[in-house]
Amino acid sequence: MNKRLLAAFGTVILGAGLIAGIGSYVAAAKNDSRVLQATPAGTLQTPEGTLPHFTLDISSYPDSGFNEGHNAHPDWVAYGPVTNFDVPAHSAITITVTNYDGGESLNNDFFGKIRGTIDGTATLNGEVITRVPADKVGHTFTIHGMSDAQDELFVSVPMRAVPEDEMPEEGYTKTPMVTTFTFITGDAGEYIWNCEYPCGDGTIAKFGHAMSTMGYMSGHFNVVNA
Numbered sequence: 001m002n003k004r005l006l007a008a009f010g011t012v013i014l015g016a017g018l019i020a021g022i023g024s025y026v027a028a029a030k031n032d033s034r035v036l037q038a039t040p041a042g043t044l045q046t047p048e049g050t051l052p053h054f055t056l057d058i059s060s061y062p063d064s065g066f067n068e069g070h071n072a073h074p075d076w077v078a079y080g081p082v083t084n085f086d087v088p089a090h091s092a093i094t095i096t097v098t099n100y101d102g103g104e105s106l107n108n109d110f111f112g113k114i115r116g117t118i119d120g121t122a123t124l125n126g127e128v129i130t131r132v133p134a135d136k137v138g139h140t141f142t143i144h145g146m147s148d149a150q151d152e153l154f155v156s157v158p159m160r161a162v163p164e165d166e167m168p169e170e171g172y173t174k175t176p177m178v179t180t181f182t183f184i185t186g187d188a189g190e191y192i193w194n195c196e197y198p199c200g201d202g203t204i205a206k207f208g209h210a211m212s213t214m215g216y217m218s219g220h221f222n223v224v225n226a
């Protein structure tokens with residue numbers, strides 16, 4: 001194996017290791033039982049034929065102030081309105097994430113690339129993209145299985161960070177980054193999603209607090225029979 005191939009391979013292994021580690025962390029905690037059901041949106045033409053189509057609209061925030069009554073840690077970064085989702089099996093799922101948060105650099109460029117969506121693309125503020133530069137990522141939405149026995153579902157999409165000079169002192173920016181992506185579900189099963197951008201605190205690696213507590217940067221992603 002040549003050196004470049006080995007380096008690329010190493011990056012993938014590191015990525016997979018991170019996911020596995022965080023996944024088991026997350027599975028142990030069930031803090032917030034609220035679940036958002038995907039909204040029916042007719043049908044969609046996909047590479048796998050015409051499928052039932054569903055949508056989820058979510059946001060990522062620099063703090064949990066939006067989440068009154070559920071914000072045990074109002075200063076922690078979070079996705080909302082909730083962090084547990086139900087989507088139908090064998091369907092096209094379109095998720096729109098409105099990101100109000102800034103960011104810095106990913107630990108791992110693996111998560112800068114869009115993975116597992118139709119055509120490997122997303123749209124960012126209406127423009128088609130396949131990746132976000134590793135130093136311009138605010139959060140990621142990364143869906144994966146909890147065990148190897150499961151139907152394959154791996155979707156990872158980076159959210160572009162709001163530039164520092166557009167982040168207000170108070171409240172949320174009026175110019176969020178809007179990312180939309182579509183993927184196809186297989187059989188019903190329980191999955192986990194989490195953010196792979198080190199946006200937490202409490203540890204040197206920034207994988208503590210919001211990153212290691214259910215209901216902020218992670219949650220359940222259930223694929224259910226319609």
Ligand SMILES: [Cu+2]
Nearest residue numbers: 139195199217
């Ligand atoms: Cu995050």
